[in-house]
Each structure stands twice: as structure tokens, then as C-alpha cells.
Amino acid sequence: MTPGERGGADERAWAHPDDLEPIRDALIEWYEADHREFPWRRTDDPYAILVSEVMSQQTQLGRVEDAWEEFLERWPTTADLAAADRADVVGFWTGHSLGYNNRAKYLHESARQVEEEYDGEFPQTPEGLQELMGVGPYTANAVASFAFNNGNAVVDTNVKRVTYRAFDVPDDDAAFEEAANDLMPAGRSRVWNNSIMELGGVVCTQAPRCDDAGCPWREWCDAYATGDFTAPDVPTQPSFEGSxxxxxxxxxxxxxxxxxxxxxxxxxxxxxxxxxxxxxxxxxxxxxxxxxxxxxxxxxxxxxxxxxxxxxxxx
Incomplete structure (x- = not known):
């Protein structure tokens, strides 16, 4: 692999290995062998997944789990949420310290849209999901992937850190988007997006755990080979020259x-x-x-x- 030039995108934002299949297979096999068992990973209900995505935008996943289960117990369907008093939804959000109250308002409004504009059925594409109130590209891709296996690559901080370190992808949003979509195998957005986000969440963390957590990408990883684990969300390491x-x-x-x-x-x-x-x-x-x-x-x-x-x- 010829590393890309960090710090800016060119016509082709990253230079990937010729054969991506072993890289894809290694990550998916690693994920399927063992991963964190969050309850929203055991459902393909788009409503339940949307609730988890909105809740997790500003909250640690450990705290989201209890709030998610309570929320769905109180409002188990879009019809139930749409019929709820908005003040009650916002009160729940505040009471569970789930971040900006506007997210609760948007979630309530998106449930009303699903019921009134889509006959109770969620859109199944990222483009369609973005028509819902407060649903941006990231959340739309996540719901399309995890509910319908029909999404593009999800690009969050974890995915940026992984692709920057492993494949020398430039610190540029367009470059990360291109690399993430090139890496994702066609028709497998559900397992792929879960896998690469899990890799960034438990192995390729700010302080990487390559060996003790058994990173499946060590064979191909530029950072592992060079020892330079700088990343967009990791403070710059001491001077590289002479290190x-x-x-x-x-x-x-x-x-x-x-x-x-x-x-x-x-x-x-x-x-x-x-x-x-x-x-x-x-x-x-x-x-x-x-x-x-x-x-x-x-x-x-x-x-x-x-x-x-x-x-x-x-x-």
C-alpha cells in the first residue's frame, strides 16, 4: 500500500490495498466471534434503532441501555410516541440526562411523521430516512444499515480513527467517507458498520489495545507497523523525527x-x-x-x- 498524503484530499482520497476481501473477512469474523451485546443489536425494528441512535449521540452507551429500555417500555411504537404529550417526552429526556432536549422533540416529531406521512412504516433508505425530523446523514445511514441492511458506511469518530491509523486515510471528511464506503462489502452494511465501530470502540481506542484485544487488522495496519498511533481525536505525539x-x-x-x-x-x-x-x-x-x-x-x-x-x- 502506498500511503496517502495526510492532511488533505486529492482526487483519490486514499490508496487502499489491492485485495480488500481478506481485510473485510478478518474484521467480520472477529466481530461475529465476540462483541458487546447491546440490546439494540438484537433487533431490526427501525423505531427501536432510531431511539438508540438519538440517545447515544451525547451519552455513554452504558447509560443509554437503561434509558432505551425504559423509553421503549413507556412508548413501544411510533404510534404510542406520536400520541404522547411532548412535555412528557422532554421530561423523560431531561430526567435521564440524555443531552439536548431538542433531540427529544425531533424524535417525537419523527414518530408523528412516520404515522401520518408514511402510514406507520419507516422509509428504508438513507435518503428517505433523512426526511424525518432531526435525522441527518449519520443517523439515517445507521438506521438504514441496522434495521434494513440497506445503508452506506457509517462514519463516526471511531471509524475515522480506525481508517486513519490502519490505512493512512487523510484527516478529511470526504476522504473518510470514501475510504469507509470502499472498505464496506456490498450488501453487508448491518454487520460491517457494527464491526468497524466495534473495532474503534474496544480495540483501536485513543490508547490502542492492538495485541491484548486481538486486533484483526494488525497485518495490514500502518500504525501498528510504524508505532505512530496519532489520530484525529488523539493528541499529536512527540516529534516523529528521530523518534x-x-x-x-x-x-x-x-x-x-x-x-x-x-x-x-x-x-x-x-x-x-x-x-x-x-x-x-x-x-x-x-x-x-x-x-x-x-x-x-x-x-x-x-x-x-x-x-x-x-x-x-x-x-
Whole structure:
């Protein structure tokens, strides 16, 4: 993969791997094997999903769960919500600290629209769902995906962080939109959007948990290879120039070119001031290589007493 130029979009916003199928399969298999069991993931009722999406816009998912269940117990259908007194709906919203009261008003109005303008049936496309009061592109895609398996890619903060780190997607809304839709397999928006959002929610967090959470994209991830886990919502790391993560990237890039190298030959290729017995010599480089070996990126074959180890990429 040739990384894109971070910080701005060009005609093609990102340079993706030639074969996306293994990437897609790895993520979906990881998600289906184990994921957080939120109750709205066990329904395809568009009303219940809309309520969960609106509630979660400003509230942690753990707190949303109880409020969502209480809300649906009180107003189980769009007909029930449309018939409710708006003051009661707003009072519920305030009482559960669910953010701006306007969202409760919009939800109430959208229920009235479904009943009066759509004969009680939700639109099934992102474009149709955006006709409902207060439903923007993100929420429309989410409801179309999770209720009807008929959405485009959902692009939230988690998805931006994942695609920025994994595939060097530029920090640009159009670039994120393009990358997310390119990655999503046709006809699988329900499982795909759940999967990539879960990846950002539990693994590729602001402080990433690549190994201990078993990230399925380590094989392809640019950040994992270089050690640079900066992201749009993560504070900029210390200067990259001269940093340990810069030399991790140089080691990976050099071994991709040469397949394997004796440690001193590798050292001279990754920094001009390399000296076997110097400050940045064998001891420093072996420490760097041991880190990469623990991360599963490099293999070290121990040499004899007159030669340093041989380093090669793990295949």
C-alpha cells in the first residue's frame, strides 16, 4: 500500500490495498466471534434503532441501555410516541440526562411523521430516512444499515480513527467517507458498520489495545507497523523525527526491501550515525528489534559470537 498524503484530499482520497476481501473477512469474523451485546443489536425494528441512535449521540452507551429500555417500555411504537404529550417526552429526556432536549422533540416529531406521512412504516433508505425530523446523514445511514441492511458506511469518530491509523486515510471528511464506503462489502452494511465501530470502540481506542484485544487488522495496519498511533481525536505525539517509532518504520521498510539482513547491515541502512559499539549501535538496535519481535512483526535468528542476529520480516 502506498500511503496517502495526510492532511488533505486529492482526487483519490486514499490508496487502499489491492485485495480488500481478506481485510473485510478478518474484521467480520472477529466481530461475529465476540462483541458487546447491546440490546439494540438484537433487533431490526427501525423505531427501536432510531431511539438508540438519538440517545447515544451525547451519552455513554452504558447509560443509554437503561434509558432505551425504559423509553421503549413507556412508548413501544411510533404510534404510542406520536400520541404522547411532548412535555412528557422532554421530561423523560431531561430526567435521564440524555443531552439536548431538542433531540427529544425531533424524535417525537419523527414518530408523528412516520404515522401520518408514511402510514406507520419507516422509509428504508438513507435518503428517505433523512426526511424525518432531526435525522441527518449519520443517523439515517445507521438506521438504514441496522434495521434494513440497506445503508452506506457509517462514519463516526471511531471509524475515522480506525481508517486513519490502519490505512493512512487523510484527516478529511470526504476522504473518510470514501475510504469507509470502499472498505464496506456490498450488501453487508448491518454487520460491517457494527464491526468497524466495534473495532474503534474496544480495540483501536485513543490508547490502542492492538495485541491484548486481538486486533484483526494488525497485518495490514500502518500504525501498528510504524508505532505512530496519532489520530484525529488523539493528541499529536512527540516529534516523529528521530523518534523510536520512526526507526521502527525504517526497520520494517528496509526489511520489506531486503527480506533479511544481518543486524549491522540493517543498522547502517536505517541511520547514518549507526556504529556497532556506539550509543546508537547493536545494543540499541537489538532492543528495537526485540520490541518488533514481541509485536509479531520481525523474526530474529541468533548468529554466532562473531556475528549479530539476522533480522527478517515475519510472514
Amino acid at each position: 523510536r517509532r520512526q526507526f521502527r518504520g525504517r526497520v520494517i521498510g528496509t526489511l520489506r526491501e531486503y527480506d533479511e539482513l544481518e543486524i549491522d547491515a540493517l543498522g547502517h541502512r536505517i541511520r547514518v550515525d549507526y556504529a556497532p559499539d556506539g550509543e546508537y549501535g547493536r545494543e540499541w538496535l537489538e532492543g528495537l528489534l526485540r520490541d518488533l519481535e514481541r509485536d509479531g512483526l520481525v523474526e530474529l535468528e541468533r548468529g554466532d559470537e562473531n556475528e549479530g542476529p539476522i533480522a527478517r520480516l515475519r510472514r
